[in-house]
Amino acid sequence: MSLPDGWEMVVGLEVHTELLTKTKMFCGCANNFGAEPNTNVCPVCLGLPGSLPVLNERAVELAMAIGAALHCTIAPSTFHRKNYFYPDMPKDFQISQYDLPINAAGYIDLPDGSRVSIERAHLEEDTGKSTHLGGSGRLHGADRSLVDYNRSGVPLVEIVSGPDIRSSAQARAYASELRGILIATNASDGRMEEGSMRIDANVSVRRSGDAFGTRCEIKNLNSLRSLGRAIDYEAARQVDLLEDGGTVRQETRHWDETRGETSTMRIKEEAEDYRYFREPDLVDLAPSDEWQARVRASLAPMPAERRREMTALLGSPSDAQLDAVTVVVDLGLDPWVRAAALAGVDAGLALNRAANELAGLESLDPSRVEGFVATLAMEQRGELSATQTKTVLAEVLASGADPRDVAAARGFEQLAASALGDIVATLIAEHPEEWGRYRDGDDKLAQFFIGLVMKATRGQANGKAVIAELQARR
Amino acid sequence: MTHPLTRDEVAHVAHLARLRLSDTELDLFTAQLGQVLEHAADMNELDLEGVKPTAHPFGLVNVVRADEVRTSLDRDEVLAMAPDAEDGRFAVPRIMGEAP
Amino acid sequence: MSARDIAARVRAGETTAVSELENSLAAIAARNGELNVFLHVDDEGAYRAARRVDERISEGLDPGVLTGVPVALKDNLCQRGVPTTCSSRILEGWRPPYSATVVERLVGAGAVPVGKTNLDEFAMGSSTETSAFGPTRNPLDPSRVPGGSSGGSAAAVAAGMTPISLGSDTGGSIRQPAALCGLVGVKPTYGLVSRYGLIAFASSLDQIGPFAANVADAALVLEVIAGHDPMDSTSLPEASPRLLEHLDDGVAGRTVGLVRELLEGADPEIVAAVRRAADTLAGAGANVIEISIPELHLGLSAYYLIAPAEASSNLARYDGVRYGLRVEGEDVTATNELTRSAGFGDEVKRRIMLGTYALSAGYYDAYYGQALKVRTRMIEAFARAYGQCDLLLGATTPTVAFEIGAKAQDPMAMYLSDVFTIPTNLAGEAAISVPFGVGESGLPIGVQLLGPGRSEARLFAAAAVLEAS
Ligand SMILES: [Mg+2]
Numbered sequence A: 001m002s003l004p005d006g007w008e009m010v011v012g013l014e015v016h017t018e019l020l021t022k023t024k025m026f027c028g029c030a031n032n033f034g035a036e037p038n039t040n041v042c043p044v045c046l047g048l049p050g051s052l053p054v055l056n057e058r059a060v061e062l063a064m065a066i067g068a069a070l071h072c073t074i075a076p077s078t079f080h081r082k083n084y085f086y087p088d089m090p091k092d093f094q095i096s097q098y099d100l101p102i103n104a105a106g107y108i109d110l111p112d113g114s115r116v117s118i119e120r121a122h123l124e125e126d127t128g129k130s131t132h133l134g135g136s137g138r139l140h141g142a143d144r145s146l147v148d149y150n151r152s153g154v155p156l157v158e159i160v161s162g163p164d165i166r167s168s169a170q171a172r173a174y175a176s177e178l179r180g181i182l183i184a185t186n187a188s189d190g191r192m193e194e195g196s197m198r199i200d201a202n203v204s205v206r207r208s209g210d211a212f213g214t215r216c217e218i219k220n221l222n223s224l225r226s227l228g229r230a231i232d233y234e235a236a237r238q239v240d241l242l243e244d245g246g247t248v249r250q251e252t253r254h255w256d257e258t259r260g261e262t263s264t265m266r267i268k269e270e271a272e273d274y275r276y277f278r279e280p281d282l283v284d285l286a287p288s289d290e291w292q293a294r295v296r297a298s299l300a301p302m303p304a305e306r307r308r309e310m311t312a313l314l315g316s317p318s319d320a321q322l323d324a325v326t327v328v329v330d331l332g333l334d335p336w337v338r339a340a341a342l343a344g345v346d347a348g349l350a351l352n353r354a355a356n357e358l359a360g361l362e363s364l365d366p367s368r369v370e371g372f373v374a375t376l377a378m379e380q381r382g383e384l385s386a387t388q389t390k391t392v393l394a395e396v397l398a399s400g401a402d403p404r405d406v407a408a409a410r411g412f413e414q415l416a417a418s419a420l421g422d423i424v425a426t427l428i429a430e431h432p433e434e435w436g437r438y439r440d441g442d443d444k445l446a447q448f449f450i451g452l453v454m455k456a457t458r459g460q461a462n463g464k465a466v467i468a469e470l471q472a473r474r
Numbered sequence B: 001m002t003h004p005l006t007r008d009e010v011a012h013v014a015h016l017a018r019l020r021l022s023d024t025e026l027d028l029f030t031a032q033l034g035q036v037l038e039h040a041a042d043m044n045e046l047d048l049e050g051v052k053p054t055a056h057p058f059g060l061v062n063v064v065r066a067d068e069v070r071t072s073l074d075r076d077e078v079l080a081m082a083p084d085a086e087d088g089r090f091a092v093p094r095i096m097g098e099a100p
Numbered sequence C: 001m002s003a004r005d006i007a008a009r010v011r012a013g014e015t016t017a018v019s020e021l022e023n024s025l026a027a028i029a030a031r032n033g034e035l036n037v038f039l040h041v042d043d044e045g046a047y048r049a050a051r052r053v054d055e056r057i058s059e060g061l062d063p064g065v066l067t068g069v070p071v072a073l074k075d076n077l078c079q080r081g082v083p084t085t086c087s088s089r090i091l092e093g094w095r096p097p098y099s100a101t102v103v104e105r106l107v108g109a110g111a112v113p114v115g116k117t118n119l120d121e122f123a124m125g126s127s128t129e130t131s132a133f134g135p136t137r138n139p140l141d142p143s144r145v146p147g148g149s150s151g152g153s154a155a156a157v158a159a160g161m162t163p164i165s166l167g168s169d170t171g172g173s174i175r176q177p178a179a180l181c182g183l184v185g186v187k188p189t190y191g192l193v194s195r196y197g198l199i200a201f202a203s204s205l206d207q208i209g210p211f212a213a214n215v216a217d218a219a220l221v222l223e224v225i226a227g228h229d230p231m232d233s234t235s236l237p238e239a240s241p242r243l244l245e246h247l248d249d250g251v252a253g254r255t256v257g258l259v260r261e262l263l264e265g266a267d268p269e270i271v272a273a274v275r276r277a278a279d280t281l282a283g284a285g286a287n288v289i290e291i292s293i294p295e296l297h298l299g300l301s302a303y304y305l306i307a308p309a310e311a312s313s314n315l316a317r318y319d320g321v322r323y324g325l326r327v328e329g330e331d332v333t334a335t336n337e338l339t340r341s342a343g344f345g346d347e348v349k350r351r352i353m354l355g356t357y358a359l360s361a362g363y364y365d366a367y368y369g370q371a372l373k374v375r376t377r378m379i380e381a382f383a384r385a386y387g388q389c390d391l392l393l394g395a396t397t398p399t400v401a402f403e404i405g406a407k408a409q410d411p412m413a414m415y416l417s418d419v420f421t422i423p424t425n426l427a428g429e430a431a432i433s434v435p436f437g438v439g440e441s442g443l444p445i446g447v448q449l450l451g452p453g454r455s456e457a458r459l460f461a462a463a464a465v466l467e468a469s
């Protein structure tokens, strides 16, 4: 979707990601999703009088890992209190980082070559969770709410991008790239549907070349699809407003996924006054060079680097292949492609099979990589047709069986070259007119003959081998 | 730095602090808080230009704990403290707006 | 009897923890109705603890240096299962599901907690009159205040109810009542004693410390409760300091600075007592010099912005949602407001308002930000003084114990009674108040010894010199 001519959207994203620690940010309660309500709570995360926070070392390391992966400066930082009343926040303030975040000034390079700046990636604590009773079960219209503090105090990193994003597609690419980075750092599982990665979008519009317009913040977008739709809707709404001579009011808006529109949640005129001040119960954080170096050394390669590696393996990839590379790297399947290529399988074939046969699987056992490689090697040697390869692969991945056994059990005997030659010769004789056109240079007819061969062999023939037979007789 | 504290400001601050003050309280607090703030004007005697603020008396840094699970509280004991609880959770009257 | 004597005799089998507890409970029963010292006496828990101590003795074990010593706890210290109110309606009926580190350490050393003492609501006050449960009276003259905010803990020791007690000192809340009740009271170096389980008033200023009738008992209690605690991020990394073994070190060769600003505005009888104390130290070989630290004047202003600012945030959690009082309204915000308005007293509301204002948009720089800079200057000023002196000397309070009601209607007058104690809290340093003579009314006078961070051993040795004279 695009805006009317002469208009441009300006988008910045704030992404909150829960960290994969064993315990919460400031106490030893377990950080696990889905426990019985109020069972992972203690004096600290319930904000009981007299309790004090003590920072989780692992949370700091994961935050640094995120910072390093986002090319940020890891700097001495402090914690502040952000004061506001809300029932799911037990102390009625949130411990967060304010003027001195642990990570500042980085960037993400997206697969399309664009770069989005990162203003900061700071540590803060999550709140509890409310369930609304009565009415529609949503906040509005409910007659009371129930609060579970299991999530209270779970460590978060909030990643704030610069206002560099210019389309919903770019916003989605950014979010998906960031998700890949978070997964690669082991900082997050990136599960948006479980709320472990949540996105707020700041959207404004301007006539190209003008200064930034007034922005609206859309809260809690919990899928890439919502993100894209909400931004497009909101930018279009603002352009309509402005073109009708109106003005955009700075406000927080809510995205309604079913109705496909944003609506006012809170007007920012009564500016929030969070009365930030230094958290006196925590001391400063000043990660030493050694500590930072240790974290950097433990970082696995990030998606951009892995994409470069895949691209290099492919030589000079087509656009379609580049898209497949993005998919494969996003899903963490690039080690499979690399393993196959190392074993001599054509990288293009391996990429194609990974993008098409592995990507859709619910779960993938990493120990099946050997079977994957062996199956592809058989395909490459012409021992399996494309169709057969898919069948064998599915079974190998599911059961861990040897692909040769699977092929034999299924009767996917290799079609002897002589048998194939006989079949091709017969078919040429039966279709003299088509053969004539093929021989005169109409390559499209190769597909016609391959189709006939497949039919005759019930898909057991190898397409490349058929072409070789045809060529030989041309 | 000193400016007379107004009744409206005191009312605004009371709202931020979730306190409901009667008219008498508002008047009294406006006067009393004004007095304290007036006294605080003596801080202007010092030239504080360029002085670093101290939020904390000592310069400890990097105080962290290992990421190890400790036993949480018993839920019955936790909910026994609650003015109102339901279904393993703390019950509150309706919430009028989403969190900021 | 001193705490050390009690512990020695219980350890030697000459008396039992239960019998010492009974003495304590009898003394409480005799005067608590009159003085309103204890908000809650935990006889049942205390008997259990005392019997456990006696059992261990009979098994030949040593429960520790405070074996069988009854101790009173300021009611802002959490003790598992024991009502803890901070003298506020908002926490009435709340029983913490955990104990403060200091309580664990006292019990671990064989002490027997007997109950929770009255305080100014949330420790905000200097007379124990802001308690929602009525004022505590000074055992030495029940028409007068015991000081505050730890007035109950001071009165418990002064009335002979317990030989020792714990208080907390945010701007003088241990030293001032110690002075007004004729006791030794210590504000330890910030971070020396864990704050875990101390219900926060102003986190960057609060410190727990002991009250005792003599210097050695105060040193003993501090040795027990001090030392690193991993539950408090601001806890100093080192182990508890050795104080008792330095008690007799004296002050010979020490330079003591008599601070002009810590006498200004004090009653003449107080000034005279401090000068006598200076002479005593000089007589014991100290080199006493008069010095001036003009920045101390600004302590009061900085304190009455910083402490309320932190308090406004620390006390936000009392919202009627999770524990304590709830006054239900039509929605959560109304419930928050009704609960807080009904649950907090005037002084608490005043400070929450002041702190909220000082932090709010537009005023932060002029008030809170400015106060933090004054704090820096205060620390630098003390550092300069400690470049010249090993210790500083001054008054603890401007007057002896005042009449109940004398300052209750005038917050600013009440705030001024902390003027000599506040600077130590802002600097995070150590100070001790020692009884030194009495005034015309026969009421005790306290003098204050101040030292840099971690100078407790030096302070106790000087206090011992004053005590011995
Ligand atoms: Mg945030």
Ligand SMILES: [Zn+2]
Residues within 6 Å of the ligand: A024, A027, A028, A029, A040, A041, A042, A043, A044, A045, A046, A153
């Ligand atoms: Zn916890």
